[in-house]
Amino acid sequence: MCGIFCALSLASAHSQWNQRVYEHLKRRGPNLSQDLAITGSDLSYCCLFSAHVLHMRGLLTAQPLQDTAGNILLWNGEIFSGLPVTPEENDTTVLAQRLSSCNAPSEILTVLSAIRGPWGFVYYQKAGDYLWFGRDFFGRRSLLWTFDAEAGELTLTSVAAHTSGPKQCVWQEVPAAGVFRVNLKTAAEAGCVAFEVYPWAHAESDVSNDTIPQVLESIPRGCSAVMNQSGLELSSPVPPMNVSLPETLNDTEIHSNSCLSVEDLEKLLGSEEKTDEVNHLIDVLSEAVRRRVQSLPFRALNLSPPAIDCARVAILFSGGIDSMILAALADRHVPAHEPVDLLNVAFKLQEPKKQNESSRKPKNKPIDLKADRGNSQVLSPFDVPDRITGRAGLRELQELNPERKWNFVEINVTQEELQEKRLVHVCHLVHPLDTVLDDSIGCAVWFAARGVGFIAEGNHQRPFTSSAKVILTGIGADEQLAGYSRHRVRFKTSGHEGLIQELAMELGRISSRNLGRDDRVIGDHGKEARFPYLDEDVVSYLNSLPVWQKADLSLPRGVGEKLLLRMTARRLGLGQSAVLPKRAMQFGSRIAKMENSREKASDKCTRLHIV
Structure with missing residues (x-):
């Protein structure tokens, strides 16, 4: 498990770190902490990545994890099945290798759809200048977002901090409705962030009708979201609920006087x-x-x-x-x-009442x-x-x-x-x-x-x-x-x-x-x-x-x-x-x-x- 953090700045520099957020992230990952900053090739955006690792399996692996192509992974999750990970391997490394071989969005979605286990992630795909992020189907790992329109900065983090005052951040949970992609160059040109949504889907459901309203309820102020134009989806890891009704409906009266053992x-x-x-x-x-x-x-x-x-x-x-x-x-x-x-x-x-000061035991x-x-x-x-x-x-x-x-x-x-x-x-x-x-x-x-x-x-x-x-x-x-x-x-x-x-x-x-x-x-x-x-x-x-x-x-x-x-x-x-x-x-x-x-x-x- 990890505490992960990403700040995307559409300006030339990042705003100052919230020290309380940083301390909370470190408490989540006491074994190793590391920061990494990158700038777009045309200097139109910059990203600060920070990760704090709780070592649970395989070799202790530092995050943010950057591959030879410049892709960067922040991973707060566990791969219990779906993708092959041996007990000696670290799942962050395994996932980074799989993602690095992906080119098209459909390939990234295939990898994520295969994972069985809880996760929250942020992935910088250097080719194309994309930033991917999201949570697993059930949302078992935390991921929060906020957008500072004045500073032109989107922040993603495992944990935030309650603040007060005139310039307090408005944090919301990233909905576990799918994964999101930001075109960083487009965002930099527009001065605001638009999210492409790749939803979780059941085969027989109309996901566009369900997902976009759910996303819009929690989207940061100053940002926008649209369904991806290719109609791509993540495969749901579970089937829909059985909604069949019994041929003979049970009496809905609750037999409260019964005493079963x-x-x-x-x-x-x-x-x-x-x-x-x-x-x-x-x-x-x-x-x-x-x-x-x-x-x-x-x-x-x-x-x-x-x-x-x-x-x-x-x-x-x-x-x-x-x-x-x-x-x-x-x-x-x-x-x-x-x-x-x-x-x-x-x-x-x-x-x-029987207990008095003289009878209390020292701490x-x-x-x-x-x-x-x-x-x-x-x-x-x-x-x-x-x-x-x-x-x-x-x-x-x-x-x-x-x-x-x-x-x-x-x-x-x-x-x-x-x-x-x-x-x-x-x-x-x-x-x-x-x-x-x-x-x-x-x-x-x-x-x-x-x-x-x-x-x-x-x-x-x-x-x-x-x-x-x-x-x-x-x-x-x-x-x-x-x-x-x-x-x-x-x-x-x-x-x-x-x-x-x-x-x-x-x-x-x-x-x-x-x-x-x-x-x-x-x-x-x-x-x-x-x-x-x-x-x-x-x-x-x-x-x-x-x-x-x-x-x-x-x-x-x-x-x-x-x-x-x-x-x-x-x-x-x-x-x-x-x-x-x-x-x-x-x-x-x-x-x-x-x-x-x-x-x-x-x-x-x-x-x-x-x-």
């Missing part, structure tokens, strides 16, 4: 058809996890020789079904002698947990719902594989630390998103990914910091398998047809609502977010199934939503976690209770605008 899931697994679906999902999801947890050399992560507690893989872990399945599948593919870090974040509840000293675990009447102020289900999930994993060392990292956050880190870091990383939900999720994920907390040893805790550079997250499961409460509402009012429309919308907007933000927040720690539920093969399989085979929202919470995933959990040997109802991170971690509890998730968050 783990044993009921076992009965549902009894049918041969369900068994085939579950086995297929396990196969594709297990392979998705394998791609994301293997080929992580210790030398790349500065863990040679590894200490006993040093993990290379961590999971954002609540004990809920999404993270439990990721942990169970990671257990298959992470070497048996290596630990796996389970990152569990909690925001401090109101102090119990970073061993904490006695007898009151926490041995006496249910005296709870820790960090015993939030996700902490309780996380411990229960840990016990299930220990039963599943008692030989594995599971580092259950208890990450405890006070209001004082939350306010401090939001001001210094999170408000910039979440930007340009700015809702109450973005604040809650952004802060919770930032603290969880930092991995600084405690692990239990008997009745005591000791300070612990996760060494893992790869962080698996369960995002994508709810969006595809009807995990949110709004899916139940839509099903109750509009049946399967309405539910299908809701799920299609969820996956279509996941890049702008979640993924860019989460990539920026997790990457701030020099760690890489990986999303197994959004692996192209996983999404392709789930898209092939009719909605009623993935979820049955006539069944009660804890069973009907993500029904196929719950049956998968049972097949993997998991227990009570398979029937836990969905609980959003902001509520499970209790960050939503720490601030103004009357706020709506969609409200603009004033806390993010304090600079």
Whole structure:
């Protein structure tokens, strides 16, 4: 993973670097930083490229990567399949070699269409004076843009900074609608930037009607965008969603009085058809996890020789079904002698009345947990719902594989630390998103990914910091398998047809609502977010199934939503976690209770605008 930056200037010189942006980029890529400036042959434009590398595979490769022909690549991505990359190779080098052999736009699109994995890129094609850039189909890597009309400068960057004052930059996320090309000479002559759009496309969809409006919503002021005149498209890595309806529609009444259990899931697994679906999902999801947890050399992560507690893989872990399945599948593919870090974040509840100043433990000293675990009447102020289900999930994993060392990292956050880190870091990383939900999720994920907390040893805790550079997250499961409460509402009012429309919308907007933000927040720690539920093969399989085979929202919470995933959990040997109802991170971690509890998730968050 990398922090990438490109400033295209249509004037003779670049405006001054924003030092805060530069520092944010360096935090994303702590292993190597390098800048490179080039000027057009007729001196009509100049480009400044900057890259900051987090070394994850193969030989440490400097970026910006310039080939012998003068082409320059900035690559923030992972090629998990689609293009051949051996464990010893660096995918930046492999991709640069493939792109350097391309002449026509169709050839570049063919290379990009073949990649399976998350990416954001900027590519300077010297022949023809073109600048290409874009994000993968799901938008799993962040890329932002802004245009300063007065200075004649277009800026692309993985992460920006929240600024105030008369000359503040207006940042927006580059839409994951396709890739873009700028004719640099034409832009220099016109004094403004026009983007040619090469959209992602399904074979049967009319992409021009869908893509251009999406692009125009977020295009920088002073720029323009047009569909490429050749009608070229990127091939979608996944098929369209199956929109078929059952011959006999299920009753949309939700049987809330029903009380289904783990044993009921076992009965549902009894049918041969369900068994085939579950086995297929396990196969594709297990392979998705394998791609994301293997080929992580210790030398790349500065863990040679590894200490006993040093993990290379961590999971954002609540004990809920999404993270439990990721942990169970990671257990298959992470070497048996290596630990796996389970990152569990909690925001401090109101102090119990029994606790007074004399009973508080000094910071970073061993904490006695007898009151926490041995006496249910005296709870820790960090015993939030996700902490309780996380411990229960840990016990299930220990039963599943008692030989594995599971580092259950208890990450405890006070209001004082939350306010401090939001001001210094999170408000910039979440930007340009700015809702109450973005604040809650952004802060919770930032603290969880930092991995600084405690692990239990008997009745005591000791300070612990996760060494893992790869962080698996369960995002994508709810969006595809009807995990949110709004899916139940839509099903109750509009049946399967309405539910299908809701799920299609969820996956279509996941890049702008979640993924860019989460990539920026997790990457701030020099760690890489990986999303197994959004692996192209996983999404392709789930898209092939009719909605009623993935979820049955006539069944009660804890069973009907993500029904196929719950049956998968049972097949993997998991227990009570398979029937836990969905609980959003902001509520499970209790960050939503720490601030103004009357706020709506969609409200603009004033806390993010304090600079």
